[in-house]
Amino acid sequence: MSADPTGTGPMSTEPMSAQPTSAGPTSAQPPDAGPNSAGTAPPLLEVRDLHVTYRSGDRTVPAVRGVGFTLAAGDTLGVAGESGCGKSTMALSLMRLHGGRAEVTGEVLFKGENLLTTGWSRLRAVRWAGASVVFQGAMSALNPVRTVADQIAEPIVLHDKVSTKAAEKRVAQLLDSVGIPAQRMRAHPHEFSGGQRQRVMIAMALACRPDLIIADEPTTALDVMVQAQILELLGDLVKDAGIAVMMITHDLSLLAHTCDRLAVMYAGRIVELGPSRQVLEDPRHPYTTALSRAFPTIGDPASRRAPQGLAGDPPRPSDVSDDGCAFAPRCARVHDGCRTEKMLLWPAGPDRESACLLARPERGGGAL
Amino acid sequence: MTLEVRDLSVVYPPRGGVGPARAVDGVDLRIGDGEIVALIGESGCGKSTLARTLVGLVKPSRGQVLYQGTPLDYSAKALKAYRRHTQLVLQDPGGALNPKQNVFDAVAEGPRLHGLKDDLKETVHDALTRAGLRPPEDFYHRYPHELSGGQQQRVVIAGALALNPSLIVADEPVASLDASVRGEILKLLLRLRDDLGLSALVVSHDLGLAWNIADRVAVMYLGRIVEQGTVEEVLLNPRHPYTKALLSVVPSGAEDWRPTLLSGEPPDPTAIPAGCRFHPRCGRWAGASAADRERAACDRRELPVLAADVSGAACHLLDLDPPATDVSNAWENA
Numbered sequence: 001m002s003a004d005p006t007g008t009g010p011m012s013t014e015p016m017s018a019q020p021t022s023a024g025p026t027s028a029q030p031p032d033a034g035p036n037s038a039g040t041a042p043p044l045l046e047v048r049d050l051h052v053t054y055r056s057g058d059r060t061v062p063a064v065r066g067v068g069f070t071l072a073a074g075d076t077l078g079v080a081g082e083s084g085c086g087k088s089t090m091a092l093s094l095m096r097l098h099g100g101r102a103e104v105t106g107e108v109l110f111k112g113e114n115l116l117t118t119g120w121s122r123l124r125a126v127r128w129a130g131a132s133v134v135f136q137g138a139m140s141a142l143n144p145v146r147t148v149a150d151q152i153a154e155p156i157v158l159h160d161k162v163s164t165k166a167a168e169k170r171v172a173q174l175l176d177s178v179g180i181p182a183q184r185m186r187a188h189p190h191e192f193s194g195g196q197r198q199r200v201m202i203a204m205a206l207a208c209r210p211d212l213i214i215a216d217e218p219t220t221a222l223d224v225m226v227q228a229q230i231l232e233l234l235g236d237l238v239k240d241a242g243i244a245v246m247m248i249t250h251d252l253s254l255l256a257h258t259c260d261r262l263a264v265m266y267a268g269r270i271v272e273l274g275p276s277r278q279v280l281e282d283p284r285h286p287y288t289t290a291l292s293r294a295f296p297t298i299g300d301p302a303s304r305r306a307p308q309g310l311a312g313d314p315p316r317p318s319d320v321s322d323d324g325c326a327f328a329p330r331c332a333r334v335h336d337g338c339r340t341e342k343m344l345l346w347p348a349g350p351d352r353e354s355a356c357l358l359a360r361p362e363r364g365g366g367a368l
Numbered sequence: 369m370t371l372e373v374r375d376l377s378v379v380y381p382p383r384g385g386v387g388p389a390r391a392v393d394g395v396d397l398r399i400g401d402g403e404i405v406a407l408i409g410e411s412g413c414g415k416s417t418l419a420r421t422l423v424g425l426v427k428p429s430r431g432q433v434l435y436q437g438t439p440l441d442y443s444a445k446a447l448k449a450y451r452r453h454t455q456l457v458l459q460d461p462g463g464a465l466n467p468k469q470n471v472f473d474a475v476a477e478g479p480r481l482h483g484l485k486d487d488l489k490e491t492v493h494d495a496l497t498r499a500g501l502r503p504p505e506d507f508y509h510r511y512p513h514e515l516s517g518g519q520q521q522r523v524v525i526a527g528a529l530a531l532n533p534s535l536i537v538a539d540e541p542v543a544s545l546d547a548s549v550r551g552e553i554l555k556l557l558l559r560l561r562d563d564l565g566l567s568a569l570v571v572s573h574d575l576g577l578a579w580n581i582a583d584r585v586a587v588m589y590l591g592r593i594v595e596q597g598t599v600e601e602v603l604l605n606p607r608h609p610y611t612k613a614l615l616s617v618v619p620s621g622a623e624d625w626r627p628t629l630l631s632g633e634p635p636d637p638t639a640i641p642a643g644c645r646f647h648p649r650c651g652r653w654a655g656a657s658a659a660d661r662e663r664a665a666c667d668r669r670e671l672p673v674l675a676a677d678v679s680g681a682a683c684h685l686l687d688l689d690p691p692a693t694d695v696s697n698a699w700e701n702a
């Protein structure tokens with residue numbers, strides 16, 4: 001994965017000569033054969049205290065303010081939040097795909113190897129073959145002047161060291177697996193519909209048999225019916241291959257079905273983390289409650305002619321301070337402590353964490 | 369009755385060797401006084417073209433748009449007068465607002481164009497207040513880039529309100545907004561109806577939106593309305609296989625959620641299938657017995673246009689069903 005998020009096409013800037021011979025096809029290794037494979041295997045992905053700070057003139061804008069989580073092989077994690085909450089920045093910075101003017105600190109351990117400090121050649125080996133990205137705008141992520149076969153074959157030739165002919169055979173299989181007839185491999189991106197282009201992106205993400213797929217709003221621009229098709233396809237493909245997925249979207253209800261666990265982000269931090277269904281049905285953070293009510297259940301008399309919103313707007317990243325809860329100005333259950341205490345992601349029940357004071361056991365625990 | 373559409377068709381001429389495109393292909397629709405109607409469909413179904421036809425931006429190829437019982441006159445002068453009564457609100461407020469125009473001028477633009485210069489300050493003040501931007505003076509001199517997406521959409525809505533319209537046509541008014549802001553804008557539309565008696569046609573792909581604010585729903589597929597009725601009738605007891613499929617893909621949060629996926633992409637208005645236009649994607653048709661297929665003949669028998677004043681679905685296969693029991697009140701009793 002060599003695309004920068006501003007999008008010149010995923011592989012177009014990648015000089016082939018830069019591929020180190022030592023990297024080898026990481027996809028051929030079992031998930032636990034990372035550099036630290038002696039002893040207990042590290043989780044597939046472990047993110048520790050990740051900060052991403054953009055510089056704009058002499059101002060610093062903290063987009064991600066200390067995010068940590070782990071992902072085991074085959075796990076599916078949904079990341080939900082509104083625009084500007086830092087979810088896309090967070091996801092893209094894991095592969096160092098963030099823009100050049102950002103400062104990234106913390107650790108991103110992929111099979112034990114810190115991707116934030118590893119050399120570019122190692123990173124290039126991990127991109128595509130270890131972890132691949134499905135970007136939200138397939139039209140801007142695909143190169144418009146090259147056939148989809150060329151674009152899907154490129155990482156295969158690069159990472160698997162196979163002939164173009166062998167790569168094309170795999171392209172045909174991949175296209176077939178995402179429901180696009182292999183005869184159409186010589187077509188260009190504009191000859192496909194939006195849903196088909198997103199299928200091509202998924203085929204590309206699967207090309208080098210990665211252990212992790214990061215999907216950044218993979219269905220946002222698509223119709224509801226096409227969206228359901230794509231999510232089902234992605235779900236089936238990753239389940240069959242045991243691929244871990246991190247899916248980023250603003251639609252909470254969508255994630256409950258596609259992901260085992262859910263992280264809700266607000267103002268650059270995870271404010272709630274837990275099993276999807278529990279988070280959705282029994283939120284432990286007032287922001288999660290508001291988000292889950294925003295999309296009504298059809299047939300629920302409580303939401304009939306009663307849309308639920310949240311007054312106010314998310315804070316601008318440049319205005320967020322580390323003191324107090326960033327959600328406090330919009331929170332219906334705010335109290336004095338919320339404005340001064342330092343928020344952490346506290347345990348809030350089995351497998352669950354919340355960054356709300358009301359969810360803390362010493363304050364009566366399930367006050368939410 | 370505020371607005372009525374009779375046997376409306378909009379055909380776009382061929383372009384680049386493709387076409388003509390029958391974007392709207394026979395629609396009857398009514399929006400009553402103070403009524404909120406949701407027009408639901410996938411992209412390419414013709415819902416946005418229909419919305420633009422209602423506000424006079426697109427001239428129909430056939431049929432009529434009637435406002436308060438009078439057919440639209442497409443002379444420039446008559447259209448200008450008509451647009452005082454019917455205002456269009458678009459999906460992307462960032463694109464709808466002029467970046468170089470402050471909030472006051474954006475809201476005042478409509479009244480100025482219509483020569484309503486007396487009490488302009490008061491008009492803008494009231495419109496912004498009604499749209500929920502309070503106190504309005506704080507917003508007068510701000511520019512779109514200084515506002516959040518939700519605030520921008522409120523400015524667009526204030527601009528519409530400044531002309532004191534009787535109908536708002538909103539094309540995906542919340543699709544580009546964040547989840548938490550979505551509810552706030554929908555609340556605003558409901559309040560405008562309650563306070564001002566404003567009618568609205570809200571175009572969306574989102575059935576949840578219809579449940580949240582609409583009185584009636586019309587489901588559109590490939591240029592036609594395939595099912596319409598009250599929100600309770602259509603969403604709780606859908607009859608058309610297309611409505612059923614659309615409802616099934618709304619993530620419900622239920623453990624046993626199983627969407628009915630329609631194969632293929634949204635169809636093409638330049639190549640509308642014969643017979644029922646939905647039959648190539650219809651699961652019920654695909655699974656029908658040879659005898660039922662013979663009787664229903666969905667692949668060759670044309671369907672009549674659904675009448676605007678009745679609830680119902682345009683589907684041959686429904687004729688094969690035993691008479692339906694009325695379950696439209698079921699949820700009220702539950």
